[in-house]
Amino acid sequence: MSTHVTVSHGSDFFGVDKLPVCQLRDFGQHVRSVLPEADHPPLTRILDDAGEHEHTLDSAQVSLLAGLLRRVAAHRRLKKPYRDVAARLSIAAANAATDSAPWTWTLTTEEAR
Numbered sequence: 001m002s003t004h005v006t007v008s009h010g011s012d013f014f015g016v017d018k019l020p021v022c023q024l025r026d027f028g029q030h031v032r033s034v035l036p037e038a039d040h041p042p043l044t045r046i047l048d049d050a051g052e053h054e055h056t057l058d059s060a061q062v063s064l065l066a067g068l069l070r071r072v073a074a075h076r077r078l079k080k081p082y083r084d085v086a087a088r089l090s091i092a093a094a095n096a097a098t099d100s101a102p103w104t105w106t107l108t109t110e111e112a113r
Contacts (some may be wrong), residue, residue, distance in 0.1 A: 003051050008104040009095035010088065017088050018108065021051030024090070030082045034075040035068065043068045046105070055105040062103045066093035 003021045010017030028047030031040050043065055046055060057065070069090030073083050096103035 002110055004108045004110060006106045006108050007089065007092050009092040009099065009101070011091060013096075017087065017092055019064075019088075023085060024050035024069055027082050027085050030078060031068075031072055031086075032074055034078050039068065039071075043072075050105070051107065054107055055103075057096075057103045057105075059100050059102075062093050063097045065103075066090050069093055074106050 004018045005021060007017045007019065008016060012018075024047050028044045028050075031047065032043055035043070042061070046057075046065070048053070069086050070093055072078060073086035073090055075083075078086065093103055
């Protein structure tokens, strides 16, 4: 079984994105290498915590995270798979901020195929 985080306001038909916990945690390490140390803690805190707890973030937090994620996605040193994760998360965060709705991260467990 593998654990995923389902992020609201995402890009699929149902308005969610489902990302593996290990991918989110790895992404957090890459965020540290492209954002200044003073800027990354709000984002890396939630990424490091992926899979441990569910999150509901208010629109003020989401606006900040959307901006950080856009900066990460645009960074030239970030590898493509992580750039894609950053782009998907930044779009979801921006959608939640635009809707003035909470951005939720919920845990799901799936059987390995």
